[in-house]
Ligand SMILES: [Zn+2]
C-alpha cells in the first residue's frame with residue numbers, strides 16, 4: 001500500500017475519483033535462506049504488478065521492485081534478474 005494515490009487522468013481533468021488497487025505477482029518460487037552468518041534472507045523474484053482502476057473508469061499499471069527488497073542484504077528482483085543477464089555493452 002502506498003500513500004496518496006490519485007488517478008493521474010482525473011487529476012489532469014480536475015476530477016475527483018476513488019481508486020481501487022489489485023496486486024498480482026508471478027508464481028516463481030522465492031529463494032529463502034539463512035546465510036553463513038545465520039541471517040535470514042528473502043529473495044522473491046516476483047515483482048508485484050499493481051493494477052489501479054478509478055471510479056471514472058481509467059486504469060493503469062505499475063510495478064514495484066522495492067516490494068521485493070531483501071530486508072537483510074538489499075537484494076531486489078531487479079538486481080537478481082540483471083545478474084542473470086549478460087552485461088549490455
Ligand atoms: Zn480517473
Ligand SMILES: [Zn+2]
Pocket residue numbers: 040041042043070071072073074075
Ligand atoms: Zn538477502
